[in-house]
Amino acid sequence: MSLRNNRGVALASTAALLLLAGISLAFFWVPDDVDQGFSQRIFYIHVPVALTAYACFGWGAWKALRLLWTGEVRYDLESYTAVHMGVIFGILTLVTGSIWARISWGVWWSWGERQLVLFLVLFLFYSAYFMLRYSTEPGPRRERMSAVYALFGVVLIPVSFLAIRLAEGFIHPTVFTRDGPQMAGSMFFVFCVCFAGTLALAGALYANELLGKRVDASLRELEEARA
Amino acid sequence: MTYFGDVAALARKDLLLELRSRDTLPAMLLFVVSTLVVFHFALPADSSDVAAGGLLWVAIVFTALLGLTRAFAAEREQRLLDGLVLAPCDRSAIWLAKGASVMAFLLLAEAVALPAFALFFAPVDVTLVAAVLLADIGIAAVGTLLAAMAAASRARELLLPLLFLPLAIPVIVGGVGATVADEPARYLGFLALYDLLFAILSWASFEYVVTE
Numbered sequence: 001m002s003l004r005n006n007r008g009v010a011l012a013s014t015a016a017l018l019l020l021a022g023i024s025l026a027f028f029w030v031p032d033d034v035d036q037g038f039s040q041r042i043f044y045i046h047v048p049v050a051l052t053a054y055a056c057f058g059w060g061a062w063k064a065l066r067l068l069w070t071g072e073v074r075y076d077l078e079s080y081t082a083v084h085m086g087v088i089f090g091i092l093t094l095v096t097g098s099i100w101a102r103i104s105w106g107v108w109w110s111w112g113e114r115q116l117v118l119f120l121v122l123f124l125f126y127s128a129y130f131m132l133r134y135s136t137e138p139g140p141r142r143e144r145m146s147a148v149y150a151l152f153g154v155v156l157i158p159v160s161f162l163a164i165r166l167a168e169g170f171i172h173p174t175v176f177t178r179d180g181p182q183m184a185g186s187m188f189f190v191f192c193v194c195f196a197g198t199l200a201l202a203g204a205l206y207a208n209e210l211l212g213k214r215v216d217a218s219l220r221e222l223e224e225a226r227a
Numbered sequence: 228m229t230y231f232g233d234v235a236a237l238a239r240k241d242l243l244l245e246l247r248s249r250d251t252l253p254a255m256l257l258f259v260v261s262t263l264v265v266f267h268f269a270l271p272a273d274s275s276d277v278a279a280g281g282l283l284w285v286a287i288v289f290t291a292l293l294g295l296t297r298a299f300a301a302e303r304e305q306r307l308l309d310g311l312v313l314a315p316c317d318r319s320a321i322w323l324a325k326g327a328s329v330m331a332f333l334l335l336a337e338a339v340a341l342p343a344f345a346l347f348f349a350p351v352d353v354t355l356v357a358a359v360l361l362a363d364i365g366i367a368a369v370g371t372l373l374a375a376m377a378a379a380s381r382a383r384e385l386l387l388p389l390l391f392l393p394l395a396i397p398v399i400v401g402g403v404g405a406t407v408a409d410e411p412a413r414y415l416g417f418l419a420l421y422d423l424l425f426a427i428l429s430w431a432s433f434e435y436v437v438t439e
Contacts, residue, residue: 068432121396125394131390132380135380135386137381140439141379145379152428155425155428156393156397159424162397163396163417164400166401166414
């Protein structure tokens, strides 16, 4: 196990560069949206953050699957850290989405906005993940229970999405459809830059957090050995 | 013994235990009727049947939660789960048997709740009964797995609702949709899809939750 954090530093620099570029492009280069004007630019933060949260939950579930498959203990910490990052980006999605709803529709919360409702459900679901972890004794059973719960999460995402779609009207503007993205090329380019930036940011945070947790665990082992 | 022989034996054990101790079922029956009475006073006098239909689903989910909290109580108090896990049968048979007994209690509670609902609020039709049956499968499947998880934690009764309610939201959506919408077929289909997905997932993952 290497305690050098080269990958984390590389990811963090990439994230800083891409996000700086993405935000500058979003503010100074991309044309205003025809319908929503300047305020639509929060799209370049809100949507990449939301997609990154999905990516984190997916990554956490993948690591959980690996844990159940191989039984290797290190996947537990990796899965937990990924879910942790996912929750942070999920909260950011809720906050930015709420701001966007306020600007566009004049309300802080709209049950008609599917993505926001979905993130609220996921936020509740993954908060219970932490409750489960903190109220169970550390050990192989906790690792496997967390893994199973994380796997339930990735099944819940599409099921909840379908449920919310069934339950609600269609207020939310549909940007990505089956015919491909409905936006100008320049907008799509800036969106991609921002998305790559938030993904790199999540990667950097993940690498950093994982390293910290591993150092913490080795430190505890050393102290136990000394005592 | 065959797989289903194991399941039948385990489910029989749960039902027999309940028949002798009468711990869970009377509580569920009383709870669901009390809930409906509370809802009568919570609803404004001129509210529609649609609102009452939604509340029926709240009553069902919370009654199920009450039963699920007790699902592994006997195993936990008598430290029986280790013995069950050591028994020479497939671990998923334990899940299936426990789910079946949870579902049996839930069905009995609803056999009281639906007539009471028809009496107090609005008539019950075939679609509603079908939706309730489909929802029960999903609730029992997911709930049994989560109850096993919660039983292993320190927080137990406190933890189960937190784990269960986010997963029950799609069931509520499907159930309420089937109750109030003009075209209930798609909501029933959605409930069936939920049952299928989560039953397979719970069936496959139960072993990991109960083994030390």
